[in-house]
Amino acid sequence: MTFKSKKSVGQKVKKLNVKGAVKQEQILEAAIRRLSHFGVHKTTLTEIADDLSISKQALMYYYHDKASLVTSVLEKIAGDYIVEVKKLMAKNLSLNHLFTGLVDMRHSFFGRYHMLFIQMKTDGFTRSSSEIEATRKQAEQAERIALAERLKSEITQGTIREIDTDTTVQLMLDTMAAFAYSMQFTCPIPTEDQLQQLFDRQKNAVLLMINGITTK
Amino acid sequence: MTFKSKKSVGQKVKKLNVKGAVKQEQILEAAIRRLSHFGVHKTTLTEIADDLSISKQALMYYYHDKASLVTSVLEKIAGDYIVEVKKLMAKNLSLNHLFTGLVDMRHSFFGRYHMLFIQMKTDGFTRSSSEIEATRKQAEQAERIALAERLKSEITQGTIREIDTDTTVQLMLDTMAAFAYSMQFTCPIPTEDQLQQLFDRQKNAVLLMINGITTK
Incomplete structure (x- = not known):
């Protein structure tokens, strides 16, 4: 399905004062709660406005339509x-x-949005919009750059080999992602034990990639 | 679905002489060709016998039924x-x-049985029978043991650290498998380029696990 916001990303925050920014944050939090429970299609702007005891018009001052809110x-x-x-x-x-620590942080961070992502996926939204894809790619790139910078500084200090930092970080993150994908394949609704096993594997894999097995 | 052979695994080879063993191998090769093209359900013992210009009775001397042949x-x-x-x-x-080399060998080995596995999967045979599962597990275990033995001998020679060889081999093979699973998830029918990318990732991941990035 296609899903296009009529406004350009980020445009709406430009003119907000502190009070407006707080209100906007409250709207986003309320939207996350609604979307996590009922999904995109069954959520209306009116319901989100009601949750915050504001008028739909007040909400629409910040978000013209559902697409831009999502x-x-x-x-x-x-x-x-x-x-x-x-x-x-x-x-x-x-x-x-x-x-x-990155594995643990991702666990607790994405755990909070677990139901939201399930709803978005059920509604067919995960890879639907080029804006949504661009947002995801931007975040992934920012993470990769930050980690590669760290590896570069380790090379300067002589603590790690002269590796290609970008491809190495990419490979480590790809490995973590591969374990996550393969879990979706073997057990689509994992138990807490299976999730723990996933995190252990991700951790052990990156630890092995950092430390290797050779004595050199 | 359930799929049970009435005979115990391996029993039928016991009494065969060289000529019988050759015939049995020919039957298996003919069965692989038929099964790869038409799947399990649409293949009959009569057709396989016809392919080899032998009678169905002669074939059934070696394999009593389709289940034991598969x-x-x-x-x-x-x-x-x-x-x-x-x-x-x-x-x-x-x-x-x-x-x-293991990545390359697997590529060429399983490439030969690509269509057979697709047919078996379509027919619901991959994880159906406890015998089939046991066979797969036995092969995986034999591979793990052989690789772990190699790591043990490297430890004795001082070329690698005092790691737990079993869990390390398991992690390396799991990582290769995770990339393969994740490809099935993102592109179920991969192009030759996508397959090559998979093998490259598998190789780069195990190389990183062997060599690490730290200088120590």
Whole structure:
């Protein structure tokens, strides 16, 4: 299906003061709650406005239509994710702890949006809009660049080999993603134990990629 | 669906002389050709006998029913696969070349049975029978044990760290499998380019796991 916002991404935040920004954040939070429970098709702007005890007109001052609201929800999540990545990196952890910490952070971060993503997927929204895809790709790229920068600084310090940092980071993230995909294939609705096994595998795989097995 | 052979696995080969063993191999090869083209349900013992210009009775001397023939086909493939693994290991390659060679060998080996596996899957046979599952598990275990033995000997020689060889081999093979699963998820009918990308990723991932990125 196609799903196009009539407004360009980010345009609507430009003229907001602090009060407006807080209101906008409240709308996004309310939208996430509604969308997580009822999906995109069954959620109306009126219901979200009712949840916040504001008029539909007040809500539409921030979001002209459902399409732009859904896009903004996903932009918010992507933005929040990058904030989490930056926070994790600012801790100056060892490479081992950085990458296993990334698995843990992703677990708790995406756990919060688990139902939202299931609803979006059921509604056919995951790869539908070029805007949504662009938002996801931007977040992934920001994460890759941040991790590659870290590897570059390790090379400068002589703690890691002269590897191609971009392709190495990509391979490590691809490996984590491959385990996640393969779980969707073998058990589409994983138990808590199966999820834990997934995270353990992701951690062990990246640890092996960092440390290798050879003594050199 | 359930699919049970009435005979115990391997029982039928016991009393065969060389000529009988050759005939049995011819039957299995003919069965693989038929099954690859028409699937399990649409293949009859009579057709396979016709292909070999023998009577159905002569064929049934070796295989009492279709179930035992299909089981034997998969046992033959599993057995052949282990022979290929052992051949590869006998070359005494470096660890890097052993694991990238394993990716290449799997490619050419399973490429030969590509259509057979698609037909079996379409017919619902992949995980249907406990015998078929047991055969697959046996082959996987034999491969794991052979690779773990190799890692043990590397530890003795001091070329690799004191790792748990069983879990390390399992993780490396799981990573290769995860990339293959994730390809089935993202492109169920991959192009030759996409397959090549899969093999490259599998190779790069195991190479990184062997060599790591740290200088130590």
